[in-house]
Amino acid sequence: xxxxxxxxxxxxxxxxxxxxxxxxxxxxxxxxxxxxxxxxxxxxxxxxxxxxxxxxxxxxxxxxxxxxxxxxxxxxxxxxxxxxxxxxxxxxxxxxxxxxxxxxxxxxxxxxxxxxxxxxxxxxxxxxxxxxxxxxxxxxxxxxxxxxxxxxxxxxxxxxxxxxxxxxxxxxxxxxxxxxxxxxxxxxxxxxxxxxxxxxxxxxxxxxxxxxxxxxxxxxxxxxxxxxxxxxxxxxxxxxxxxxxxxxxxxxxxxxxxxxxxxxxxxxxxxxxxxxxxxxxxxxxxxxxxxxxxxxxxxxxxxxxxxxxxxxxxxxxxxxxxxxxxxxxxxxxxxxxxxxxxxxxxxxxxxxxxxxxxxxxxxxxxxxxxxxxxxxxxxxxxxxxxxxxxxxxxxxxxxxxxxxxxxxxxxxxxxxxxxxxxxxxxxxxxxxxxxxxxxxxxxxxxxxxxxxxxxx
Numbered sequence: 001x002x003x004x005x006x007x008x009x010x011x012x013x014x015x016x017x018x019x020x021x022x023x024x025x026x027x028x029x030x031x032x033x034x035x036x037x038x039x040x041x042x043x044x045x046x047x048x049x050x051x052x053x054x055x056x057x058x059x060x061x062x063x064x065x066x067x068x069x070x071x072x073x074x075x076x077x078x079x080x081x082x083x084x085x086x087x088x089x090x091x092x093x094x095x096x097x098x099x100x101x102x103x104x105x106x107x108x109x110x111x112x113x114x115x116x117x118x119x120x121x122x123x124x125x126x127x128x129x130x131x132x133x134x135x136x137x138x139x140x141x142x143x144x145x146x147x148x149x150x151x152x153x154x155x156x157x158x159x160x161x162x163x164x165x166x167x168x169x170x171x172x173x174x175x176x177x178x179x180x181x182x183x184x185x186x187x188x189x190x191x192x193x194x195x196x197x198x199x200x201x202x203x204x205x206x207x208x209x210x211x212x213x214x215x216x217x218x219x220x221x222x223x224x225x226x227x228x229x230x231x232x233x234x235x236x237x238x239x240x241x242x243x244x245x246x247x248x249x250x251x252x253x254x255x256x257x258x259x260x261x262x263x264x265x266x267x268x269x270x271x272x273x274x275x276x277x278x279x280x281x282x283x284x285x286x287x288x289x290x291x292x293x294x295x296x297x298x299x300x301x302x303x304x305x306x307x308x309x310x311x312x313x314x315x316x317x318x319x320x321x322x323x324x325x326x327x328x329x330x331x332x333x334x335x336x337x338x339x340x341x342x343x344x345x346x347x348x349x350x351x352x353x354x355x356x357x358x359x360x361x362x363x364x365x366x367x368x369x370x371x372x373x374x375x376x377x378x379x380x381x382x383x384x385x386x387x388x389x390x391x392x393x394x395x396x397x398x399x400x401x402x403x404x405x406x407x408x409x410x411x412x413x414x415x416x417x418x419x420x421x422x423x424x425x426x427x428x429x430x431x432x433x434x435x436x437x438x439x440x441x442x443x444x445x446x447x448x449x450x451x452x453x454x455x456x
Contacts, residue, residue, distance in 0.1 A: 021047045024076045026111040031072075034107065040065035041220040047073045050194060055215040057208050058196040061347055064220060067104050070164050070194050074138070075105075077162070081113045084135035085156045090164040091143055091183070093171045095120035096301060101140045101166065114138065119145045129154040143171075143179035150186060157187050165211075168197040169204050169340055177207070184211060198347070199340045229350035231357045232381040234370070239400070240269075241393025242386075243333060243361045244276040249390045250331070250359070251281040251311065258328045261304075262313045263345045265334035273333055274313050283310030316341050325351060332360040335369045342373050365406040 018031050018039055039047070042060040046069040049056045060066045074088055092098050102118025109116065116138035119128040125148045132139070132154060139146070139155075149155040165171065171180065193212050197204050200219075208215065237243050251257055264270040267289045274287040286300040286309050303309045305324040316336060327349040336342055349356025360381070362370055374380055386392075408420045 021072070022051075022076075023047075023072055024079060024112075027072055027075050027108065029111045030108050033110070036068075040069075042066055042218065043069040043072070045218045045220065046070065049216040049218055050074070050192075051076065052216070053192055055193045055212040056195070057212060057215040057217045058194070059198075059200045059217070059219040060196065061198055061220070061343065066196055066198075067101055067166070068108065070166075070196065071101075071105055071108050074162060074164075075109055075112065075114060078114050078137055079112075081115050081135070081137055083159065085159045086136050086139040087159050088138040088162045088164070089146070089157070089160050089187070090138065090140045090166060091146070091171070091180070092140060092166045093142065093174050093176065095122055095142060096297065097167060098140050098142055099298060099301075105138055105140065116140065119149065121145050121148075125149060125152065125154075143176050143183060147179060147182060160187050160191055162192045162194065163187060164194045164196070165207075166196050168195050168207060169199045169201060170344070172203040172207060173338060173340070180207070180211075198343055201340070229355050230346050231355070232346065233357065233359045234381045234383045235359065235361050235386055236367070236383065237361050237363055237386060237392075239363060239393060239395045240272075241396065242390070243363070244273065245393055246361060246386060246390050247273065247331060247333065248277055248280040249387060250329075251277055254282050256328070258310070259304075259307065259324070259326055260311045260329045260331060261324075261327050261348050262311065262331045262333055263336075264313065264315055265336060267315060269334055270313050270315055277311065277313075281311065284308060285311040285313070288312060288314040316345070324348070326354055327351070327356060329356065330358045332358070335360065335362060335366040335373070337369060339369070339373050339376050343377070363403060365403040365410075368407070368410040 017037065018028060021039060021044075023031075042058060042064050046056060046058050046060075050070060050073040056070075058066065058069065060069070070090075078087060090101055092101055098118045098120040102116060105116045115134075115136045117128070117131045117136045118140040119131070120142045121144050125145065128145065129149060129152070132149065141149075146155070150157065165180070171177075193215075195204075195208055195212060195215070235246060237246060247262065251260065262273060264273055270287055270289050274285065278285060284303070286303060288297055288300050300309070300312065301324075304312045307326075316338070330346050330349045332342070332345060336345065346356075346358035349358060360370065370381075408418075411418045412420070
């Protein structure tokens with residue numbers, strides 16, 4: 001089937017207030033209670049498109065109000081509670097984002113009787129079943145947990161009228177495509193499909209072509225464009241220990257670094273950073289990664305959102321589940337090898353019209369990755385000198401060799417004929433080993449001949 005994408009440009013819109021979007025009075029009352037006055041560009045464009053009943057493909061940067069862009073028209077469509085089975089399903093990639101979207105719905109539906117539940121993995125499905133049985137209108141779910149509930153006959157999806165796939169790029173990166181296909185098979189054919197993503201890569205394009213029918217495409221900025229209010233900075237540092245020293249130095253400025261989110265590539269790296277800054281910097285600190293218990297992770301995010309925690313250290317598992325206001329700084333302690341994650345990381349600051357700073361630390365093996373990130377975001381990021389007060393630390397065991405091997409790998413990707421920095425050494429070692437083996441065999445042969453001559 002041929003599919004057509006209709007592109008709507010922000011410049012064609014002149015709306016200035018939420019009243020112009022013709023939302024229900026109860027929804028407008030919630031907006032006023034929260035303090036929102038003007039819709040963001042994605043809200044200004046997506047809300048009329050969703051209200052039209054057409055499928056919608058929304059491309060919007062993190063922190064631009066994307067969640068409200070689909071929740072507001074959905075609440076207007078539902079009007080009030082009805083029946084027991086969900087009429088709207090919102091699929092999200094992580095438990096953190098499920099909780100966040102669930103909270104957003106509760107806040108925006110506070111003057112209605114519309115019922116919503118957020119479900120996710122990590123806890124027993126029976127607890128979520130108890131929440132669903134009394135009846136719901138909106139279900140926010142990770143794909144695996146939705147299938148759990150459906151397969152145990154707890155959940156009926158026959159009345160679903162709207163399906164939302166949020167953070168589609170992340171969903172595909174995490175390998176959820178088979179689950180998404182399974183979910184589409186058990187959902188009604190006639191429904192409105194809404195797909196939102198911060199980036200529009202080949203994977204997202206494929207899923208959009210497969211699951212959306214003649215969608216209206218709403219794009220407020222070119223795909224993979226960082227939020228304009230984020231000031232991006234780069235520091236070149238030689239090794240892990242120097243990164244730790246630089247982080248500690250930056251965090252000593254309590255007045256400027258008021259609310260900081262530090263992203264690390266691995267759990268081990270996150271733990272090392274946490275240990276290093278625990279005693280060197282002021283304010284409450286928390287760490288967040290997949291080894292932490294579910295309640296611990298939820299409590300850490302909640303405390304950070306409520307300004308009870310100054311510094312939160314996290315792996316990318318939470319990059320899209322943290323919706324905290326007034327994050328002053330995002331620090332990329334490591335460069336993500338999934339380049340789209342860079343957009344989502346720095347999108348945790350400069351939200352809702354606020355300014356923010358994103359700082360990235362690069363060791364020599366990460367410079368190649370960051371050049372690729374700059375190509376994706378279509379802009380160079382300014383490089384800053386490491387402050388003279390920061391002590392340059394020593395390399396860890398095998399750290400420098402690991403960096404050189406990674407640089408060799410990168411060069412071979414760019415040039416398949418590249419032999420590698422260690423090529424000559426390896427060839428010389430091979431030659432020396434062969435010579436030694438030849439001498440050893442010759443020596444054994446000579447000794448054998450002598451033994452034969454000595455026999456009586």
